[in-house]
Amino acid sequence: MKPSKINCLKCDDSGVRLSILSRRRYAQAGFCDCVKTPCPTCKGSGFLLENDELQREIAITCPECEERERRIQLYNSARVPKRFVNSRLQESHRDENNENVFELLKLILRNLPDFLHGLDLQRPGDELFKGMVLMGPPGTGKTHLMTGFTFQCSVILGISCVFQGFSELLSELRQGYSDGKSDVEIIEPHLRTELLIIDDLGKGRNTDWELGILDTLISERYNRNQLIMATTNFTEKEETTLSERVLAGDKSDKDQYINDTIRKRVGERIYSRLQEMCYFENLSGPDRRTEEV
Numbered sequence: 020m021k022p023s024k025i026n027c028l029k030c031d032d033s034g035v036r037l038s039i040l041s042r043r044r045y046a047q048a049g050f051c052d053c054v055k056t057p058c059p060t061c062k063g064s065g066f067l068l069e070n071d072e073l074q075r076e077i078a079i080t081c082p083e084c085e086e087r088e089r090r091i092q093l094y095n096s097a098r099v100p101k102r103f104v105n106s107r108l109q110e111s112h113r114d115e116n117n118e119n120v121f122e123l124l125k126l127i128l129r130n131l132p133d134f135l136h137g138l139d140l141q142r143p144g145d146e147l148f149k150g151m152v153l154m155g156p157p158g159t160g161k162t163h164l165m166t167g168f169t170f171q172c173s174v175i176l177g178i179s180c181v182f183q184g185f186s187e188l189l190s191e192l193r194q195g196y197s198d199g200k201s202d203v204e205i206i207e208p209h210l211r212t213e214l215l216i217i218d219d220l221g222k223g224r225n226t227d228w229e230l231g232i233l234d235t236l237i238s239e240r241y242n243r244n245q246l247i248m249a250t251t252n253f254t255e256k257e258e259t260t261l262s263e264r265v266l267a268g269d270k271s272d273k274d275q276y277i278n279d280t281i282r283k284r285v286g287e288r289i290y291s292r293l294q295e296m297c298y299f300e301n302l303s304g305p306d307r308r309t310e311e312v
C-alpha cells in the first residue's frame with residue numbers, strides 16, 4: 020500500500036498537536052503550528068457573513084474553526100493519560116503480535132461513522148458485535164493501542180470518547196452514589212459518550228454494589244447500541260491470566276498466588292454480557308516496557 024503524502028510531520032495533517040503539561044494528568048491537545056492563522060475561511064474573525072431568507076446579513080460561526088476546536092475538546096475530554104501522548108495507532112506500530120487486534124481496531128474505525136448512524140458492526144463472515152475486550156499480560160501494549168484508537172476516534176473522526184481506568188471509573192460511580200443520585204443519574208455521564216473505553220478491567224477487589232452498577236452501565240450501553248471497549252490483564256484461562264501474589268494467611272514463608280480469570284474477576288453477569296457484545300482478543304508478545312531502553 021502506498022502511504023499518502025503527509026505534509027506536517029508534527030500532527031500527521033490532523034491540525035491537532037498533542038503535548039503534556041507538568042501539572043496535568045492527561046495529554047493535552049491544541050492547534051498545530053501548521054494550522055493557518057488567521058483561518059483562510061473566516062480570516063481569523065471566527066465568523067462568516069450570510070444572508071438570511073429576508074436577505075439580511077447575519078453572522079454565523081465559522082464551521083472550519085468550530086470543527087477544529089470541537090475535535091481538540093473531544094481529545095481533551097477523553098482524558099488520555101500523559102504517558103500515552105504519542106499513541107496514534109500508527110501503521111509503524113503494527114507487528115506480528117498485534118496484527119489481529121490492529122486489524123479489528125481499523126475495521127471498527129472504518130465502520131464507526133456508519134455504526135453511529137444505526138448500521139451494524141460486523142467482521143466479514145462473522146457475527147455482529149459492539150465492542151472488544153483486549154486481554155493480555157502487562158506490558159504487551161494494550162493501553163497504547165487503545166489510547167491510539169481514542170486519538171483516531173476523537174481527532175480524526177470527531178467522535179466523543181471517554182478513556183478511563185477501571186478504578187477511576189468505579190470511584191466516579193461511587194461518588195455519584197454518595198451524592199445521593201439514582202442509578203440512572205450515576206451512569207448517565209458514561210452513556211452520553213459515543214465510545215467508552217475501560218482500561219484495566221477487573222483490577223482490584225470490588226464490592227457487589229460496584230459490580231452491580233457496572234453491570235447496569237454495560238447493559239444500558241448494550242441496549243442503546245453503544246460501543247464498549249476494555250483492556251485487561253486477566254484472560255479467560257487460568258494458565259494465561261494475571262498471577263497475583265497474595266499474603267499468606269499462615270506462618271509459612273511460601274508465597275501464594277491466585278490466578279483469577281476475567282470471568283471470575285468481573286462476575287458471571289458482566290462476563291456474559293460482554294461475551295454477548297464483544298470480541299475477546301488476546302495480545303501476547305514480549306513486555307514492551309522492558310524492551311524500551
Ligand SMILES: [Zn+2]
Pocket residue numbers: 027028029030031032033034035051052053054
Ligand atoms: Zn501540523
Ligand SMILES: [Zn+2]
Pocket residue numbers: 058059060061062063064065066081082083084085
Ligand atoms: Zn475560521
